[in-house]
Amino acid sequence: MTSTARERLVLAVLLTASFTLAVDFSILNVALPAIGAEVGFSLTSLQWIATSFALCAAGFTLLFGRVGDLLGPRRLFLGGIALLGVSSLVGGVAETPPVLLAARVAQGLATAAVIPAALSLLTTSFPEGPRRDRALGLNGALMAAGFTTGAILGGLLTDLLSWRWAFFVNVVVAVAVLAVAPFVLAESRPARRPRLDLPGAVTVTGGLLSMVYGLTSAAEHSWTDPRTLVALLAGVVLLVVFWQVEKHVAEPLVPVPVLRRRTVAWGNLAGLLAFATETSLVFLLTIYLQSVLGFTPLSAGVSFAVLGAGTVIGGIAGPRVIARLGNVRALVTGLLVQAGATLSLVALGDSAGWLPLLLVATFAGGVANLVAIVGFMVTATSGLPDEEQGLATGLATMSQQVGIAMGIPVMSAVVGLILHAVGDDGAAATLIALRTAIGVNAALCVAAAVLAGVFLRAPRRRSLVLAGSGNAAATARH
Template sequence: MTRMDSVTEAGDQRRNTSISGRDRLILAVLLTASFTLAVDFSILNVALPVIGAEVGFSLPDLQWIATSFALCAAGFTLLFGRVADIFGRRRLFLAGIALLGISSLVGGLATDPAVLITARVAQGLATAAVTPAALSLLTTSFPEGSLRERALGLNGALMAAGFTTGAILGGVVTDLLSWRWAFFINVAVAVAVLVVAPAVLRENRTEQRPRLDVPGAVTVSAGLLAVVYGLTSAGEHGWTDIRTWASLVAGVVLLLAFVGIERRVTEPLVPVRILRKRSVAWGNGAGVLAFATETSLVFLLTLYLQEVLGFSPLTAGLSFAVLGLGTVLGGIVGPKVIARLGNPPRALAFGMAVQTAATLVLVLLGDSRDWMPLLLVATFVGGVANLVAIVGFMVTATSGLPDHEQGLAAGLATMSQQIGITMGIPVMSAIVGATLASLGAETPTHILTAIRTAIGVNAALCAATAIAVSVFLRTPRPVTAPATGN
């Protein structure tokens, strides 16, 4: 190696491990947007009864305030991830942020159920557009390696912490100000991002503009909408309800049709060869379960804190601050765990294994507030472990692909995240409901038994994920060539 080659290589290594001032601005813009969108998934949950009383929702219709948002956020993510590749990630990011600001303003001013639901649908579409665009801008702004892993670690930490923060912030804002400020906060964030982002984000799109796969886009979006609606219906009406099974069957049929379309069209929305990559297929499957298990655990523990221990919504929300700290710490140490273990899949499996142990301990929870120290310690450890797994998932699912497919990879990863967040709660809710139905009256003792049962299933899903990743994403050891004599 020449001296010039050594200098060049050293310069490349510095660029791959150091963050410049402009890089920090890019991170600030993209992470602020990602965190805000994650908060939106849970910030209104605590406030739903108050919103229903003020705006005029009936009790059965309250869930649509959350469901309408989640359906659009999960159903259109893959489509917008591909649109970002074709028409420009920066352009789609800015358009999505503008839509978020406008829809949040409309939602905050709403006095009619139809207007509020329309605003939540628009917020879901904005989330579906911004999240994959932001993630693909992140992966293309930082070279593959330690710098990208650090950026994805911070992104994963804030995305997971955002869900927990939303539960806390929703209670604080509703009690001290008004539920409308849960919308107005987004307006201020959107304005700030739109002021800074055009100056620091570069446009990044493919030179050639392939035709958008409209049949594929329609079938996959409709299929995902049907599956998510079916899972939501299971949580509300049970697994035996005709709406649940009809929606799930329709979703599976549409997704199978989507696979058939992708095999035939010349410019598919999702090239089948990408799904043949183990890192993409198994990485995204693990990502779904990583998000589903932790977010649904927050739901189960919310029931425990309020229905069993008798905490107020605000106190219950504040109890998750320790979990939020754990997720932030996990996002920071995630890249270090990847470096220590040697590759992202091992970090993913390790994180899910530790999360299994932390979740399993919670099966011991009793009906006394004396169990709070155990809950706080276990949720903190589980939060750290979950974020290590999420960072491993993000790096696994977006590595080894060219820049022109990063929007698609980001769309798949984001779709996994959105589906995980959306499906976890109705599945665990259905388990709680079925257990209570078998026990009879909804006494605190029976509710505790139902929650323990669901927590046990949650831990089993964590363990299954860790085992599947260890088996199917095993990295072969490098083969050392035998020494040869001269």
């Protein structure tokens, strides 16, 4: 097998796994009523089918990223894929709520293990530069497109077959990946196996779990509900304790000097907001299409195909934009264009005549969001040695997962706040609440762009234009 062919096979295996796990974030959303009726969930407990997955996927990502550094990302990747296959099989045959929720928790843990391991394998399989940029661009495109694809695929499977196939699809993918991955993924073992920072692992995982639960509680109940306040306070306290622990332990989970790198700290914050805004916008527009325009779940899901196409195009175009502008300018430009596209959706009305605006704006926003995400991924993983790539990719993946997990509860809480203020939950009041939340979403995009532009300044350096793009070498500002 030639080097190029091997790289393509490695890329196919890793991207297939990442895309499948991204789909899992949303594939069950439109099927929740059917699941509740068949398995026996109450209306108020249905949201835990999604929340249990998101909590584990976000809360354990950083821990598993570090475990990948200690044991090798290949081992973690294969173990996570195996767990995904088993847990998906259990979820597909579940007949009671506890069994289904246990399967979703295991799927979340598998996601927390596989995604940082896959990203680490991706960055160590391709040298820093245009080839890695392109690989990261494709990965970002498929991760973002996966969230949209999940809504479409979930509707199709539920209407044509059964919601159980949303689980069984993962089993097929897991078997296929496990059949190929051991032969194409190179093992990467550390020269010395350091001790795992258990206090750091416990505090950061507990802190992230508490924060995500607090935001979910805010959306489900209110910002002043005791459960919300206690969870958010506990999250803040645990993350502060984590920071102090990392300053003093001999072998920290996250070395403080790495967190102090501008590219790591501010790059990840911008990435978190990029994922939070776009995935939560899909949530808001799903409510708009179904509650205001009266679309069926399947029709609403299909409406996001244009957004999915935009994310794929943005992921492919991202490395070329970086070659011209540099990763920081690409990140800032993508966020600003995304903000403009999102802000235009504030004009949406209560008739289907506004659908063309939605399609055009979501396509443009999808392209821009993926350019920003590729810029974030390149920024957050560049300039680090291979032995720290697992940590860097774990942080980047954590930002992605936390953004996805937090964005929807925050936007849902904004909608709930407006509906409570107007004292109505009809279509007209829902439209007002959605417009407000969309405006907040656009403001977060602008805030992320400003923070990235101010804090991620860096010197010029030469960068080769992506191979095959048809351009010569270009000067890029990073």
